[in-house]
Amino acid sequence: MAEARGGSLIIFGTFIISLFLSQLPLPDILRWARPEWVLLFLVFWVMRAPQRVGLFYAFILGMLLDLAHGGVLGLNALSLTLIAFLAQLLYRRMRMFPLPQQGVVIVLLVGLNQLLHYWMQGLTGTHGDTLLFLLPALFSGLFWPLVFVMLQRLARTFDLS
Amino acid sequence: MIFRNGPSRLLFMLLILAALILIALDLNSQKFREGRNYVNLIITPLQWLVDMPARLADNVSDVVVSRSSLVAENNRLRTEALVLEQRVLQNAALTAENRRLRALLNARSRVESEVRLAELVGVNPNPFRHEILTNLGSEDGITTGQPALDAGGVMGQVISVAPLISRVMLITDSRAAVPVETVRTGFRSVLLGNGNPESLELDFVPATTDIRVGDLLVTSGLGGRFPEGYPIAEVSEVTRDPGRPFLVIRAVPTARLDKSRHLLLLDRPPVLEAMESDPLEGNDG
Numbered sequence: 327m328a329e330a331r332g333g334s335l336i337i338f339g340t341f342i343i344s345l346f347l348s349q350l351p352l353p354d355i356l357r358w359a360r361p362e363w364v365l366l367f368l369v370f371w372v373m374r375a376p377q378r379v380g381l382f383y384a385f386i387l388g389m390l391l392d393l394a395h396g397g398v399l400g401l402n403a404l405s406l407t408l409i410a411f412l413a414q415l416l417y418r419r420m421r422m423f424p425l426p427q428q429g430v431v432i433v434l435l436v437g438l439n440q441l442l443h444y445w446m447q448g449l450t451g452t453h454g455d456t457l458l459f460l461l462p463a464l465f466s467g468l469f470w471p472l473v474f475v476m477l478q479r480l481a482r483t484f485d486l487s
Numbered sequence: 488m489i490f491r492n493g494p495s496r497l498l499f500m501l502l503i504l505a506a507l508i509l510i511a512l513d514l515n516s517q518k519f520r521e522g523r524n525y526v527n528l529i530i531t532p533l534q535w536l537v538d539m540p541a542r543l544a545d546n547v548s549d550v551v552v553s554r555s556s557l558v559a560e561n562n563r564l565r566t567e568a569l570v571l572e573q574r575v576l577q578n579a580a581l582t583a584e585n586r587r588l589r590a591l592l593n594a595r596s597r598v599e600s601e602v603r604l605a606e607l608v609g610v611n612p613n614p615f616r617h618e619i620l621t622n623l624g625s626e627d628g629i630t631t632g633q634p635a636l637d638a639g640g641v642m643g644q645v646i647s648v649a650p651l652i653s654r655v656m657l658i659t660d661s662r663a664a665v666p667v668e669t670v671r672t673g674f675r676s677v678l679l680g681n682g683n684p685e686s687l688e689l690d691f692v693p694a695t696t697d698i699r700v701g702d703l704l705v706t707s708g709l710g711g712r713f714p715e716g717y718p719i720a721e722v723s724e725v726t727r728d729p730g731r732p733f734l735v736i737r738a739v740p741t742a743r744l745d746k747s748r749h750l751l752l753l754d755r756p757p758v759l760e761a762m763e764s765d766p767l768e769g770n771d772g
Contacts, residue, residue, distance in 0.1 A: 342533075349537040349612055354684055354745060357614040381495065385502045393530045395613045396647065396654055399523055400509030407502045414494035446510070447615050459615070 333486045334378060340367055340477065341387060349394055358458050361466040362436050364391055364402075365409060366473045369435065372413040373420055374481050384410035398446060405442045409435050425471045433467035520647070524625075527649035534620060534652060538608045600714055601754040603627070605635075607747070608652065617660040617684065619643075621750065624651040629752060632712060636751045640718035640741035641665065641706060645752065653752075657744050658719065659684050667719055668707040672697050675707050678720060678738065684745060687720050689736040696734065700725055704738060714753060 344367040352360055364387055371379035388403030395402070412435060413420075420428055437460055444459050481487070512519045609620035623629045625648045633645045635655045643657040656663055661682035667689075668675045674696055679688045692698065702722040708715030720738035727734060 351610045399513040400506045404506035411499045
């Protein structure tokens with residue numbers, strides 16, 4: 327039992343790191359090049375430890391992200407819950423995929439996330455006029471192998487699943 | 488476990504519903520938004536943490552700076568102070584004259600506003616929104632709607648206040664609009680942000696208007712949000728297209744929106760404060 331709790335703590339720690347990464351200021355040129363760290367970490371843990379990290383986790387994380395971004399409260403909660411649900415449906419298949427193919431799935435998932443955000447942006451009266459908002463999906467896909475390898479090592483070291 | 492063989496559909500539905508309710512409340516209820524500013528306290532440590540490397544670097548460069556460069560900077564600042572003092576002297580005379588003339592015209596005299604020096608502690612990472620975080624919050628007496636300036640001109644206005652931190656929406660945000668007038672002709676219009684960090688737009692300017700590249704735009708004080716007469720942008724492009732009823736006008740902000748680490752928050756005169764409350768609700772702000 328004590329071991330299980332320690333594991334949850336480590337998972338929670340990685341989520342704090344992902345929130346931190348999502349808040350780091352970037353220069354203007356790179357502002358669309360930020361991977362959706364929280365989402366990447368979430369998908370990884372849903373794949374690796376589906377019994378521990380699920381929809382509820384996604385919801386709470388989304389709320390924290392909304393508070394940090396200061397946007398519409400509940401938007402990230404909605405999109406992350408949806409993504410976690412999809413990841414739960416897909417995780418058995420995704421575990422079999424080679425890394426690049428997993429990256430493609432990630433591009434689709436993050437693309438969906440971005441689309442939801444774009445719609446909500448339109449709903450609140452403002453909208454961009456470019457397709458740039460899809461760029462984070464691409465960068466998330468590119469960063470996926472890195473995230474996967476590092477978190478996998480961490481999970482193996484502490485024997486988390 | 489009932490849901491061993493798949494995700495829980497019930498939980499999914501419930502959470503999605505909860506999220507939708509939150510979104511609806513957040514978009515429609517002013518009270519909810521105020522309450523939410525207090526919940527923001529949870530996330531404040533994270534925001535301080537993110538700012539830490541920059542602050543640390545600042546401190547280090549303060550400590551290891553050489554004596555000669557300090558002396559040079561000191562000299563530069565002293566000459567600058569002298570020049571500014573001379574201008575203030577002129578200003579005092581002009582203010583007195585202005586007050587006399589206004590008294591002659593029976594006009595209300597202008598209220599001088601107090602300023603608070605705030606420091607930048609964060610930038611909103613969401614590229615859809617141009618917002619910065621400052622280190623003053625409701626504990627320091629900051630309220631929503633206060634204009635934010637830097638040495639160059641208007642930067643934006645406070646849109647939400649947590650106890651220890653406040654959020655400033657920049658004028659380039661696509662939700663921002665500021666009533667302005669040109670210094671040269673006194674032509675009044677509304678300056679709109681369009682989500683592009685380097686340019687602003689003037690909408691619905693008739694094709695016959697006298698406006699040129701290089702015209703300085705200052706706040707007009709209409710709408711009661713921003714005090715009158717602060718520089719805000721310079722016209723950078725005027726396109727006359729005979730096919731369109733209005734001019735296409737672009738302007739560059741005079742404030743250094745992406746570089747200023749210190750900003751001034753103006754205290755709003757009570758007259759203006761009584762006029763409206765929420766910067767995101769009103770059409771004027």
